[in-house]
Amino acid sequence: MATQFLNRTLGFRSLSAFALVAVVCTMPLRADDTATKTANRDGVEVTGKLESIDGARVLTVWGKPHERGFAHGYLLAPDIVALLDGYLRETVTDTAEFEQRAQAFLRMMSLLPRYQDEVRGMLEGIQKRLGDTARISSLDRAITYDDLFTVACIPELSRLACSSFAAWGSLTGDGGTVCGRNLDWHGIKALHGTELIIAHLPDDSTRSRGWVSVTWPGFAGALTAMNDAGVCGSLHDVPALRPTMPFGFTPRAMALREALEAAGDDTAIEKFTAVFKKRIVLVGNNIPVAWPHKPDGGKPFAVIEYDGNLAMDRGVTVRQDEYPPADGEANRATMKRHSRKTMIDPPPRYSDKPAQRTETYSKQEFLICTNHYCLRAAPQSCDRYEKLQDQLVTCSQRGIPVDPSRAWELLRSVACDGSRLETHHSVVFEPNRRRLHVAFAKDGKPAPACKPVSFNVDALTARGLAKPAASP
Template sequence: MDRPPWENNYVKHSIGHSVRWAGVITAIAAISAMAADPVSAQTAPLATDELITPAFVMEPETALLDQEGGGKLFRIDNQRLLVMEGTPAEMGFQHGRLLAKEIRHIIKEGYMAKAFYAKGYSKEYIAAQSERMEKHFPPEYIEEMKGLVRGLEAAGVTDIAYEDIRTAVTQAEIAHHKPNEPPELNRSGAAAPAEHCSNFAVWGKWTKDGRLLHGRNLDWNIEDGAQENAILLVWRPKGGIPFMMLGWSGGIGSVSGMNAEGITIGEMTSVSSEETFDGLPLMLLMRRALEKATTLDEAVAIIEKGPRTTGWNFIIGDGKIPSARALEVDAVSCGVFGPLDPKETDRTGHWAMDDAIRRTNHPIGEAQLLKLAIRYGAQYGIDAGNLQAALPLLKMQNTWKRYDWLGKQIEARPGGMDVSEAAQLLANPPVGGPDTETLHAFICDPANKTAYVAVAGANPPVPAPLTRFVKIELANWFTRSAGASAQ
């Protein structure tokens, strides 16, 4: 029987991986001894001298392409950067006017058309679920989106509506569930945990000068062409904190970024039995943390407050301290983990590190792991209350192997981690490589207000870390005077 339209899209995120889970169920008896011997299940570290080192552009050429009021559009090497400045309405107008062609393309012909409308997601369904999330939008975000539509109209694009722009920030939640099957709290799932996205933050004894480095791969979908309309978005809100997000034309939020106060953030898809569309969508919640937080504690508190929607993991860093936290969240709970956290132990099949945090696509805390067992236990014949029985199965999964490999690679570099070494962790299997769907990657160096950004290639698609990392000195864009000199 042919695969249903929604599965062609969803398989890249999770459904297709359930086949791999089912395939190992029959092997549980043979590998059950792994629960008593966690080391035997761990991935063998690849020697550091065998790793691919990605290319870097350290002195990129910069050109001003267009401007609208306080907004300016630049090209930096192979990437584009949009600076927006002023009130929410003014920043939205600048966004719409300067990126009108790209916004129309991603909605009408590019990623949105291919990943949603061509694969079983009706406009009526998307609108209904987006309306649930919109009830939690801060008023200034609605004002900015309306300004964006006015900017489109000023550029002669009249067939993009406010509802299209709204979908650009609700898409992450919608894409992770089947069409016409929105999540409900305490409902068991039919998909296995995702096999994409990795984050790590290192500082102190691991880096050459003790400063914090935050590495992140967004493994989403490079076949449907979202990278064709990728954009670095810099907001300089009137009276607010300047911040940057790696995003896409037409979106007023995204899933990776850094602010002028040295706060960094990246997310990873996770799963839980407690998910809903009645909350602030991921892309806006992450934006909220960057535009409001001046400290690590403030950023964590914003995520804790929510209201949240579905299952996500986050890593949030602060270059000023330096330190970082991992958050494991769903609609009703938020677990916070620090370095050497006592909750990250052998009991749950994991191991904590000093001066380092890493996460992939599964929870590490016992409470969230039990929710995972509740959601999928019956599907795979596992007693939802017996966490130890499920650990051998977890350790067979790509998500656990990435978590384990990252830890071992960090431990192999005491005092030796710098930007190129961080890029190695993003570019090599099992975290990276030619078989991944890495849409964008970054290494944030918040102490120096610098980000090294890679975007997937198109025609043919190439995972982001295998293209090149471009050095973006954000101090040049976070202030008016520096921004002017960067022109």
């Protein structure tokens, strides 16, 4: 299977072997439209600042791609090197074999020129900050561009098991969209306590929207994020159809970032599907996408089923209706619509039980996403999906509003406690308000059981900057 192949290819010890990553403030910012460099106490100028907001670290970057990358690398240099080195020490057993096979893997991957510039800038920032100590001691060499490129490919190499949902309209009380997301990943010690928020200001040079990411140091892509139009998206793994191309793959977190930088609240599906159809990915994905709900605007949430099999919908299929696992009608429709292809993971068995819920579910004001397809393959059973489904049906039937507080309860009900996977971060999005509430795992507790911190995306992505925090 693909996961096993990738792990063997890169010489990893386990499924999680190379997952380095996944890898705000509410105070008003100056209304100045010109983002300028800020001098740190050591004389180095960077287009960025690093601060702490209610105990959460927040990195803000602006400027052209190379400048943003330099600020990211310079301000987080010790964290990036320590995280990468610590992860490799925990997971890689044969460093020579790892280096050789990692290079072979990177030859299959590609980045847009502007993202290449950003990664080069990140490397230069690390080197400027650390000098000769910018080394990965587990590999006994200096950190390189390829190392940071590989970090952007982490989600291809170590898979995510995550849970998301959205509710809107009469189900949320105020009529807006509420979206919840758990990022579940392997319990690698190097990942603990290192997550942060990165706010990317709009970039006129690339016509990119501002966006806010929940991530790890050194990761240039998007794992869980919201842009300045209130559009949010995240990555979920899915057993997928084999890609039709042998190379030229885009790291899926970079494809998600590109879509977020382009999408407005009235164009979310259009922009996401256009980007994804241009960017071929190696592995299967569910991409839950939410945006602000409008009374006459239709459903403000979709799950984009996305993989490298271009023979099926050019790799991108959009789902906006609820197809519960074991819904026989949905399964039969899927099997009729698509001839069965060879899958990376074997297709799940599906039920022929008569469907009784399809029409009802198509009218409901919620949608769920975990780790199986509903349209590109037959739906399969998932306990997290079914738990969320049962609770959201109950809320709908009893008139219980799914507000942010209820969203946290839902996320806690499907959190991973660390016995196999860990819920590293959890986020509740309010797209209509352009707010996100973020909790990180701490002291052995999964993220949704920890205290969240709230952020205003309008403030975080505003042009012009408050006085920067003291430099490292």
